[in-house]
Amino acid sequence: MRSARHMSRRPIRRLHVAALMTCLSALFTSAADAQARPQRIVSMNLCTDELLMRIVDPSRIASITYLSQQPINAPLGLDAVASKLKVNHGLAEEVLMQEPDLILAGRFTSATAVNLLRKIGYKIIVFDPESTLDDMRANIRKLGEAVGEAARAETIIADFDNRLTALQAQIPPGEKPVFADVGVNNFIAGENTLYTHVVNASGYRTLGQALGFSGFRNVPLEEILSTRPALISTATPWTSPPSMSTMALRHPALRAIVENTPQVSIPERYTTCGAPSLLGAVEILVAARKTNG
Amino acid sequence: MKPPVPYPLLIAGLAVFVVALAFLSMIVGPATAGTFELFDMMAHEKADVAWMIMREVRLPRTALALLVGMTLGLAGAALQGFLRNPLADPGIVGVSPAASLGAVLALYTGLSTAIPLALPLMGILGALLCALLLHGLARRGGVLTLVLAGVAVSSLCAALMSLALNLSPNPYAAAEIMFWLMGSVTDRSMDHLLLAGPLMALGWLILAASARSLDALSLGEEAAAGLGVNLARTRTLVITGTAISVGAGTAVTGGIGFIGLVVPHILRPLVGHTPSRLLLASALGGGALLLAADILVRVVMFGSELKLGVLTALIGAPFFLWLIFRARTELES
Numbered sequence: 252m253r254s255a256r257h258m259s260r261r262p263i264r265r266l267h268v269a270a271l272m273t274c275l276s277a278l279f280t281s282a283a284d285a286q287a288r289p290q291r292i293v294s295m296n297l298c299t300d301e302l303l304m305r306i307v308d309p310s311r312i313a314s315i316t317y318l319s320q321q322p323i324n325a326p327l328g329l330d331a332v333a334s335k336l337k338v339n340h341g342l343a344e345e346v347l348m349q350e351p352d353l354i355l356a357g358r359f360t361s362a363t364a365v366n367l368l369r370k371i372g373y374k375i376i377v378f379d380p381e382s383t384l385d386d387m388r389a390n391i392r393k394l395g396e397a398v399g400e401a402a403r404a405e406t407i408i409a410d411f412d413n414r415l416t417a418l419q420a421q422i423p424p425g426e427k428p429v430f431a432d433v434g435v436n437n438f439i440a441g442e443n444t445l446y447t448h449v450v451n452a453s454g455y456r457t458l459g460q461a462l463g464f465s466g467f468r469n470v471p472l473e474e475i476l477s478t479r480p481a482l483i484s485t486a487t488p489w490t491s492p493p494s495m496s497t498m499a500l501r502h503p504a505l506r507a508i509v510e511n512t513p514q515v516s517i518p519e520r521y522t523t524c525g526a527p528s529l530l531g532a533v534e535i536l537v538a539a540r541k542t543n544g
Numbered sequence: 545m546k547p548p549v550p551y552p553l554l555i556a557g558l559a560v561f562v563v564a565l566a567f568l569s570m571i572v573g574p575a576t577a578g579t580f581e582l583f584d585m586m587a588h589e590k591a592d593v594a595w596m597i598m599r600e601v602r603l604p605r606t607a608l609a610l611l612v613g614m615t616l617g618l619a620g621a622a623l624q625g626f627l628r629n630p631l632a633d634p635g636i637v638g639v640s641p642a643a644s645l646g647a648v649l650a651l652y653t654g655l656s657t658a659i660p661l662a663l664p665l666m667g668i669l670g671a672l673l674c675a676l677l678l679h680g681l682a683r684r685g686g687v688l689t690l691v692l693a694g695v696a697v698s699s700l701c702a703a704l705m706s707l708a709l710n711l712s713p714n715p716y717a718a719a720e721i722m723f724w725l726m727g728s729v730t731d732r733s734m735d736h737l738l739l740a741g742p743l744m745a746l747g748w749l750i751l752a753a754s755a756r757s758l759d760a761l762s763l764g765e766e767a768a769a770g771l772g773v774n775l776a777r778t779r780t781l782v783i784t785g786t787a788i789s790v791g792a793g794t795a796v797t798g799g800i801g802f803i804g805l806v807v808p809h810i811l812r813p814l815v816g817h818t819p820s821r822l823l824l825a826s827a828l829g830g831g832a833l834l835l836a837a838d839i840l841v842r843v844v845m846f847g848s849e850l851k852l853g854v855l856t857a858l859i860g861a862p863f864f865l866w867l868i869f870r871a872r873t874e875l876e877s
Contacts, residue, residue, distance in 0.1 A: 317576075338576075340849065343731040344601050345577040348585070350593055358657065359716035364731040366660045371600050380716060438715075467715065 288399035289353035289374075293346050295339060295365065296357030298524035299378055301326035302394045303355060304333065305527060306403050313349040314339045324520050327528035343367045353397065381525025382445050384452065390525060411527050415452065418530070418537045422454035423544060428481030430455035430536065432517070433505070439470045446522055449529050453536030455482065476504055482539050483512045513543045547816030554814055558828035562610065565835040569606040570598065575845040604737045608729045609838040609852075610831045611737075612793040613803060615744050617830020618823055619786040620804025621811075622751045625758035625819035626782045627687055633804035634790040637690070637783070638674050638697030643794035644725060645701040646670025651721050652708040663724075664739055664795040671791020674701075675783050682779065686765075690779065727798035727853025729838055740792040747789025748827070754781040755820035762819050800853045802860025803830050809867050 291313040294300045300315040309332050317338040318324045325333060339345045341361035346354065346368060354375045356365045369375050376397050381387045388408050395404020430450055433439065440446035441459030444467060450457045461478050462470065521531035547554070573579050585594040616634065623632040634640045650656040650666040674697055681693040705725070712718040757778040760768040765775060794800070807829040808822055815821040834852070837859070841850050 340574075340576050340845075342574050342577065342849065344574055344597055347593060347597050347601065348577055348581060350590070357716075359720050361731075362657070362720065363728075367601065367731045367733045370660075370733050370735065371596065 289351075289397075291349065291351050292353045292355065292398060293339060293349055293351040294355045295341050295346065296355065296360045296378065297324055298357060298380070298526060299355040299394065300333070301329065301524055301526040301528060302391055303398070304329050304336075305407055306391070306395055306400050307398050309336060311398070312336055313351050314346070316341065323518075324523070326524070326526065327521065327531045347371075355394065355397070380445075382443060383448050384445075384525070384529075386445070387525035387529070407527065411530065414530055415533060418533050419452065419454075421537055422540050425544075427451070427454055427456045428540075428543075429458060429461045429478060430482045430484070431458040431475065431478065431480035431512075432484040433458070433475055438467055439475075440467055441465045445525050445529075449522060449532055450536065453533045454540045455536055472502060472505065476508065480508075480512060482515060482536075482543060483509055484515050484517050513539065515539045547814060547818075547821075549814055551815060551821055555824060555828065558825060558832065562828050562832045562835070565832055565839070566606055566610055569609065569835050569839050570602050572839050572842055573597075573602075574842045574849065579843065600734065601731065604732050604734050605729050605838070606835070607737050608732050608740070608796060609834045611741060611744050612729070612797050612800065613834025614827040614831040615747065615789040615793045616800065616803040616834070617807040617826035617828070618748060618751055619790045620830070621808040621819070621822045621826035622754060622758065622782050623786060623804070624808050625822065626754065626761065626778060627691060628761065629687075629691065630809065631805070632691070633802075634786055634794075635698065635799075635801060635804070637678065637694030637786065638701065639671050639787050639790045640794045640799055641698045641701035641705075642674030643667040643671040643791045644799050645704055646673075647724065647795055647798070648705050648708050648721055651717070651724060652712065654717075661735060661739060664736060664792075667795025668740075668743065668791050670701075671787045671794065675787030675791075678783050678787075679780070682783075683776075690783075723851065724798050725853075726851035727800040727856075728841075728849075728851050729797050730841075730849060730852075732796060736796045740796040743792035744789045747785045747787075747792065750781055750785030750788065752823065754778050754785070755823055757781075758819035758823075762817075798851075798853060800834065801857045802864065803833055803856055806860050806864050806867070807833060809864070 288311075290311050292303060292307065292311055293313045294303045294315045297316055297318045300319040303312060304315065304319075304326065314337040315333060317340050319326060319329075319333045320338060337349065339349070341364055343364040346364070351373065354365075354368060354373055356375055356377050358377055358379050365375060365377070376393070378390050378393070379386070381390055388411075391404050391408055392401070395401045395407075431439075432446075432450075439459045439462075440450075440457050441462070441464040443465050444459075447457045447460060451460075458470070458475065458478060458480060459468065461480075462474060515535050517532050517535050521528050521535075549557075571580070571582075573582055578584075582594045582597060585591065619639075620633045623634065623637060624630055626632075644667070646666040646669050647656075647663050649670075650663040655666070656663040677697060678690065678693055682690040685693075705721075709718050709721055712721065757768065757773045760771045760773045761775075761778070763771075769775065790804075808826045811825045811829050812822055815825050834856070837855050838852055841852055841855055844850060
């Protein structure tokens with residue numbers, strides 16, 4: 252009886268060893284594969300969400316931020332992809348449960364969670380906000396290399412540049428007229444901002460450039476009224492839900508200008524991030540330039 | 545005055561309550577991650593991840609909510625006892641605003657992105673500077689001078705924080721400062737706990753050393769002096785203890801209001817209005833209240849997580865009004 256049991260155990264043990272070997276080799280190959288090309292990527296920033304969704308296959312994305320699923324923030328043309336992905340709210344616990352092999356974060360988002368995750372030992376790549384189109388191209392390349400898709404990143408940059416060149420070819424010649432975006436709190440873009448680079452690329456100057464300052468600035472209504480913009484944008488998603496920013500728009504003095512100036516509405520989601528969604532803004536501005544000269 | 549509950553029973557009851565809440569805090573996860581998801585993971589093959597979350601995320605969070613809550617309750621009770629003013633709390637003497645200012649400067653200058661622990665360290669520095677300033681200002685004056693000096697320091701710190709927000713060149717950095725000021729224990733690490741924990745404990749010891757004098761002070765300054773209480777020594781103990789413990793706590797969590805104000809008020813009748821007994825009771829009560837608030841923050845999710853400081857103020861302020869209203873009707877009837 253004892254010997255019979257002994258006999259019967261042997262092949263089982265051998266089987267165990269074989270199974271273990273298979274498991275181990277599978278583990279090693281998948282680990283090596285994951286090292287080169289992360290398979291469970293978490294993005295904790297709205298802007299890295301968009302770049303990630305454009306660069307890798309959705310099957311490799313463990314989660315994106317909940318913001319990317321909101322209509323107000325949804326990146327251009329990615330709604331179908333975003334709606335199928337899992338989301339995070341920038342909490343370390345959620346991210347840990349998704350067992351990421353790579354975490355992408357923004358410089359200013361969820362800093363405590365990012366510090367904690369880094370301390371635990373997760374691989375985190377931090378992206379700075381873009382203030383030029385070249386910053387955007389650099390971030391696309393950086394993300395492409397991080398996920399092992401350098402070639403795909405180059406394709407995306409090339410597609411962006413081709414589309415931009417095609418749009419720019421439609422801009423009528425002549426000096427760039429002033430485009431005034433007074434939508435958000437009189438918070439106006441001057442030189443050296445991504446917003447201004449996009450507006451310039453679309454054949455306009457920003458109000459901030461006309462007033463001659465750099466960076467973003469809260470401009471008093473008086474100064475806004477002293478300029479004569481050729482195009483105006485007042486409607487942004489911030490007009491609903493209501494915010495203080497819309498108060499300026501109801502000022503009678505501004506209303507007079509608004510009524511006599513051509514208007515466009517550029518959704519905030521086209522200009523928040525240095526990402527291909529910017530083309531949405533360029534399209535709107537170029538179309539306005541074509542109709543209004 | 546005879547307390548309605550025997551003191552040992554009250555302390556034991558509060559301690560059981562605190563332990564139960566700490567246990568609950570370890571169990572409950574953020575609603576967006578699935579409140580009890582972790583136990584699913586433990587039952588299946590992902591036990592190591594689940595334990596790591598327990599150890600590295602929930603443990604420091606729970607410990608900090610408990611310790612900071614205890615600190616705020618204790619410091620509030622000590623200050624109310626020393627100043628014999630029911631409105632006193634660590635915010636009024638300027639300690640927590642000064643700690644917040646230190647932290648805001650770390651955020652504003654970008655020091656906190658370069659060195660992760662720069663933020664709490666600057667916060668602690670701010671609180672200590674505030675304590676030094678208060679010592680200098682209140683050395684010659686009495687209790688009133690101390691309160692007024694505290695109010696002035698508070699306002700100055702608030703103004704400087706607004707200035708930092710005002711001049712912030714980057715809307716993202718400004719938003720980061722604003723969110724930090726709302727107060728939270730979410731995603732703090734063991735590093736934060738190891739940095740603030742020992743300092744909070746040191747502050748508690750200093751505050752506890754003032755207990756006897758606080759009892760004597762409830763009879764009035766002159767009577768206390770007659771009983772051999774050294775007012776200057778008591779003031780030094782209360783200010784230093786508050787600055788070290790509340791400064792360390794605020795530096796890690798941001799501003800969390802109303803606990804230091806409300807908790808001593810709730811518990812004062814239960815300890816028979818004895819200031820020394822109120823210290824331990826308020827510490828336990830503060831710990832329980834902040835743990836409960838932090839659990840609530842995880843369960844109630846509106847898109848993103850509600851900040852702890854916002855919740856304590858939302859619950860604390862109406863409750864405080866009710867307390868005042870009740871006290872008034874008692875006094876007038």
